[in-house]
Amino acid sequence: MPAMELVCPAGSLPALRAAVDHGADAVYVGFRNQTNARGFPGLNFDDKGMGRGVEYARRRGTRVFLALNTFAQAGRGRMWRDAVDAAADLGLDAVIAADLGVLDHASRHHPDLPLHLSVQASATTPAALRFYRDAFGVRRAVLPRVLAMRQVEALAAERPLELEVFGFGSLCIMVEGRCLLSSYATGESPNTHGVCSPAAHVRWSERAGRRESRLGGVLIDRYAPEEPAGYPTLCKGRFRVGDDVYHALEEPTSLNTLDLLPRLLATGIAAIKIEGRQRSPAYVAQVTAIWRRAIDAVQRGATVPEDPEARAQLSRLSEGSQTTLGAYDRRWQ
Amino acid sequence: MNTPTNRPRLALGPVQYYWPREDVLDFYERMAATPVDTVYLGETVCSKRRALRPAEWVEVGRALARAGKEVVMSSLTLVEAGSELGAVRRLCEQQEFLVEANDYSAVAFLTERGVPFVGGPALNLYSAESLAVLVRRGLMRWVPPVELPAEGLRRLLDDWQAGDYGPVPDTELFALGRMPLAWSARCFTACAHGRPKDDCGFVCMEYPDGCGLETQDGEPFLTLNGIQTQSGRPLNLLPQLDDIRALGVGGLRVSPVANRVPELLEECDRVLRGAAPARAVAAALDEPACDGYWHGAPGLRPGSV
Numbered sequence: 001m002p003a004m005e006l007v008c009p010a011g012s013l014p015a016l017r018a019a020v021d022h023g024a025d026a027v028y029v030g031f032r033n034q035t036n037a038r039g040f041p042g043l044n045f046d047d048k049g050m051g052r053g054v055e056y057a058r059r060r061g062t063r064v065f066l067a068l069n070t071f072a073q074a075g076r077g078r079m080w081r082d083a084v085d086a087a088a089d090l091g092l093d094a095v096i097a098a099d100l101g102v103l104d105h106a107s108r109h110h111p112d113l114p115l116h117l118s119v120q121a122s123a124t125t126p127a128a129l130r131f132y133r134d135a136f137g138v139r140r141a142v143l144p145r146v147l148a149m150r151q152v153e154a155l156a157a158e159r160p161l162e163l164e165v166f167g168f169g170s171l172c173i174m175v176e177g178r179c180l181l182s183s184y185a186t187g188e189s190p191n192t193h194g195v196c197s198p199a200a201h202v203r204w205s206e207r208a209g210r211r212e213s214r215l216g217g218v219l220i221d222r223y224a225p226e227e228p229a230g231y232p233t234l235c236k237g238r239f240r241v242g243d244d245v246y247h248a249l250e251e252p253t254s255l256n257t258l259d260l261l262p263r264l265l266a267t268g269i270a271a272i273k274i275e276g277r278q279r280s281p282a283y284v285a286q287v288t289a290i291w292r293r294a295i296d297a298v299q300r301g302a303t304v305p306e307d308p309e310a311r312a313q314l315s316r317l318s319e320g321s322q323t324t325l326g327a328y329d330r331r332w333q
Numbered sequence: 334m335n336t337p338t339n340r341p342r343l344a345l346g347p348v349q350y351y352w353p354r355e356d357v358l359d360f361y362e363r364m365a366a367t368p369v370d371t372v373y374l375g376e377t378v379c380s381k382r383r384a385l386r387p388a389e390w391v392e393v394g395r396a397l398a399r400a401g402k403e404v405v406m407s408s409l410t411l412v413e414a415g416s417e418l419g420a421v422r423r424l425c426e427q428q429e430f431l432v433e434a435n436d437y438s439a440v441a442f443l444t445e446r447g448v449p450f451v452g453g454p455a456l457n458l459y460s461a462e463s464l465a466v467l468v469r470r471g472l473m474r475w476v477p478p479v480e481l482p483a484e485g486l487r488r489l490l491d492d493w494q495a496g497d498y499g500p501v502p503d504t505e506l507f508a509l510g511r512m513p514l515a516w517s518a519r520c521f522t523a524c525a526h527g528r529p530k531d532d533c534g535f536v537c538m539e540y541p542d543g544c545g546l547e548t549q550d551g552e553p554f555l556t557l558n559g560i561q562t563q564s565g566r567p568l569n570l571l572p573q574l575d576d577i578r579a580l581g582v583g584g585l586r587v588s589p590v591a592n593r594v595p596e597l598l599e600e601c602d603r604v605l606r607g608a609a610p611a612r613a614v615a616a617a618l619d620e621p622a623c624d625g626y627w628h629g630a631p632g633l634r635p636g637s638v
Contacts, residue, residue, distance in 0.1 A: 072459065073459050074459060074486070074489035075488035099463055100463040103466075104462060104465075121437070125436075127437075128440075128441060131437050131444065146413065146518035175411060177457060178457075178515060178516045180514045181514055181562065183480045185631055185632075191478070192480065216633075218552070219550050220548075240546070240547040240548070241545070248546055248557070250519075327518040
């Protein structure tokens with residue numbers, strides 16, 4: 001059975017070191033601009049930091065992928081082309097992209113640079129995967145988190161290319177690459193600016209003893225005095241539909257597919273991705289270590305370790321302290 | 334007001350809601366007599382909605398074609414199950430009508446066949462380089478993402494001219510109606526009724542214009558439409574017609590609402606012909622509209638009239 005790769009997030013040099021030191025087979029990184037879907041202030045790598053990170057990973061045999069997964073915007077296309085060229089110059093192990101123009105540029109000018117299809121491309125079928133493989137020579141695709149486990153298995157059965165799936169981290173309720181809610185409220189979206197519900201558009205206020213969070217002026221949630229308040233990510237607010245006020249789109253939870261690991265391995269999934277380039281080095285270290293142990297166990301033919309302590313730890317690290325199998329479990333849909 | 338000689342094409346997008354079969358048939362029968370030029374047909378949101386069978390959509394298309402309309406079959410936007418993919422493949426294999434591809438499964442089938450096709454608003458084409466990839470493979474018309482501002486479209490078309498890509502494809506703007514903003518594996522309308530998606534009871538049929546979602550302080554914000562989330566307010570780009578025309582846009586798309594479509598199409602036609610001011614469309618719309626995206630601002634910003 002082929003080895004299953006553990007792909008971990010590195011939003012900074014300390015996070016990269018944490019992932020490498022705790023057993024990541026590969027890390028994914030982004031440049032400090034709008035070319036990747038975690039374009040948050042203070043995150044990601046400038047040219048110098050990128051060079052140091054790549055060196056650190058390479059000395060320990062860890063592969064480095066560049067997340068280049070926003071959509072190149074008219075008039076600003078150079079930023080994306082430069083990033084592809086830089087990845088080729090650095091000899092990175094893959095570029096993770098979704099935009100047709102970016103993939104086209106990479107395949108024409110750097111035919112030896114491996115291409116992975118980003119989850120932002122929302123490719124959910126063998127036919128869609130085939131298009132990207134045939135047009136650009138894409139070798140691997142990261143599957144959207146909207147697919148149920150049996151749909152993942154059906155895709156894997158045809159296996160038009162290597163498949164990577166999300167294992168753990170924040171959960172997008174919407175199909176990646178197909179959500180404009182953030183720009184509807186703030187003018188900036190994952191597709192155009194690599195951000196969702198950006199902090200610069202967040203306002204907190206207090207009214208009649210209740211805290212209110214707003215995004216781009218839109219009331220996202222109200223909290224009672226003792227109620228814990230969360231970051232006003234647009235899809236996680238409480239809204240009114242009919243007579244009810246509730247989490248009309250999503251309850252704040254995180255994805256955790258630890259228990260699906262044996263099935264994912266049996267299906268021939270090539271890699272497991274951990275979400276969270278915006279999270280701390282400590283988070284990356286803990287999650288990487290837990291998943292390393294689990295993948296090693298399953299690859300030895302053992303079951304996923306019970307390890308209640310590790311599970312409690314994952315739960316604490318999760319948003320809303322709750323985890324779910326997400327769309328992998330049909331009942332969630 | 335100038336009197337334009339080249340009136341942009343007036344198009345009617347696919348019905349995004351779940352209407353009863355009789356209403357759908359009646360709706361398209363009435364479209365034959367309107368000044369619309371192009372009609373997009375088919376279910377693009379949820380494969381569980383089966384108002385018409387594929388063969389019936391073909392019949393509706395034939396009737397509209399006989400009335401002189403250009404007919405395009407639109408494909409499903411979020412394709413997951415094998416049965417859904419099969420339906421998309423069959424749609425792309427029929428040879429009678431042009432197809433609008435709304436995901437890359439349809440793009441794959443159409444490019445493998447080597448036939449001309451329309452690229453829908455969910456294909457994420459934000460640059461001349463991306464558009465060129467599909468034009469080389471047969472795309473003859475495209476609908477830009479609804480979040481693309483006028484300035485972005487202008488730059489894209491400038492890049493196209495500068496880039497030696499050949500003739501520019503026909504650009505059709507999503508111009509009037511509630512904008513599709515997001516897609517999900519989850520059905521929010523079923524969820525609002527406390528039902529699981531697999532036993533949804535087809536509750537979408539209770540909302541011929543989608544189910545409104547408001548903020549806790551009572552502002553209309555979004556519209557739930559099954560697995561699709563739309564803008565709370567409709568978009569109205571008709572007041573921007575001079576700029577739209579200057580960009581060389583070939584067509585304007587009206588997205589159907591439950592009532593008033595014939596009146597809206599009449600008013601749009603009069604505005605496009607220079608026979609009425611843009612506010613005639615706003616009056617026919619009869620609810621406040623937004624147009625922030627066009628100006629590079631948050632999409633929900635109220636529009637001018």
